[in-house]
Amino acid sequence: MAEKTVTNIGMRVLLDGIEEIMGTNGLRTILKYRNVDYLLEKRPEHDFQKNYTEDEYEKIISGIYDIIGIEGSKGLIRLTGRQIARYVIKTGMFDQTKEIEGDERIIKILEIYSMATGRGKCWQNGDTIIFDYPECPGCKDKTTTKPMCVAIDGYFREFLDWAGFKDKKLTEVKCKAMGDDTCMWEIRD
Numbered sequence: 001m002a003e004k005t006v007t008n009i010g011m012r013v014l015l016d017g018i019e020e021i022m023g024t025n026g027l028r029t030i031l032k033y034r035n036v037d038y039l040l041e042k043r044p045e046h047d048f049q050k051n052y053t054e055d056e057y058e059k060i061i062s063g064i065y066d067i068i069g070i071e072g073s074k075g076l077i078r079l080t081g082r083q084i085a086r087y088v089i090k091t092g093m094f095d096q097t098k099e100i101e102g103d104e105r106i107i108k109i110l111e112i113y114s115m116a117t118g119r120g121k122c123w124q125n126g127d128t129i130i131f132d133y134p135e136c137p138g139c140k141d142k143t144t145t146k147p148m149c150v151a152i153d154g155y156f157r158e159f160l161d162w163a164g165f166k167d168k169k170l171t172e173v174k175c176k177a178m179g180d181d182t183c184m185w186e187i188r189d
Contacts, residue, residue: 006052008044009091010117014060015039017084021076033067034059046091048116058137061151065142074150077138081154088116088155089162097163103129106168106187109159129187131156139177147172149183156185 019027031037036059044051064073064080088094093116097108103124110122110131119135138149149172160168168187174180 002053002055004050004053005118006054006057007048007050007116007118008052009046009048009088011039011052011057012044012046013084013087014057015043016087017080018060018064020083020087021080030060030063030067034063036060050118054135054137058140061137062140062142065138065148070142070144070148074148078150078154078157081151082158083154084151085155085158085162088113089158094159094163105163106160106165109163110156113155113159127188131185131187132182133184134176134182136176136183139175139183142177144175144177146178147175147183148177149175152183152185156187160187 015027018030022030028037028040031039036056039056064077067073068076093112094109097105097112100108106129107122107124110120110129114120114122120131120133122129122131124130133149133152136149136152138151142148153170153172156170160166160170168189171186172183173186174182174184176183
């Protein structure tokens with residue numbers, strides 16, 4: 001049996017975000033296509049218990065790409081990522097960062113994200129904040145010539161905007177779908 005490493009809140013905001021952007025029927029189609037439609041019956045709680053596997057989480061993300069196609073789904077998935085981030089922000093998860101200023105606030109937000117999802121790590125290298133995500137679920141078993149992990153772009157862009165960093169540039173500089181060993185983002189002025 002696979003280890004359960006995905007938190008309830010991580011799975012819940014994924015489902016809620018997809019439903020908000022694609023509708024209940026869109027969510028149902030993706031879940032049925034990937035044989036995880038049992039997630040419709042009993043939605044996860046908003047807590048940090050780890051009751052889901054990486055495989056379950058990855059099936060949902062890759063289901064969107066499989067049904068719509070990589071290029072055709074990027075805008076939709078980016079919007080879904082932003083909506084998921086809005087749900088996360090509404091939970092108050094990042095409220096503890098309000099008193100922190102500058103890049104330290106961004107790093108703290110990304111550290112909280114890593115704790116909630118059980119994935120990724122963040123550090124600063126000079127003026128650049130780096131988020132390394134070797135466990136990225138967005139591009140598993142996919143091949144492309146350009147970075148494709150736009151759900152994460154959506155999450156992080158929304159987090160940055162909420163925290164008052166609308167001018168920060170966010171760039172995916174590595175992607176496993178391009179043959180890299182990890183997915184990686186840089187955040188800079």
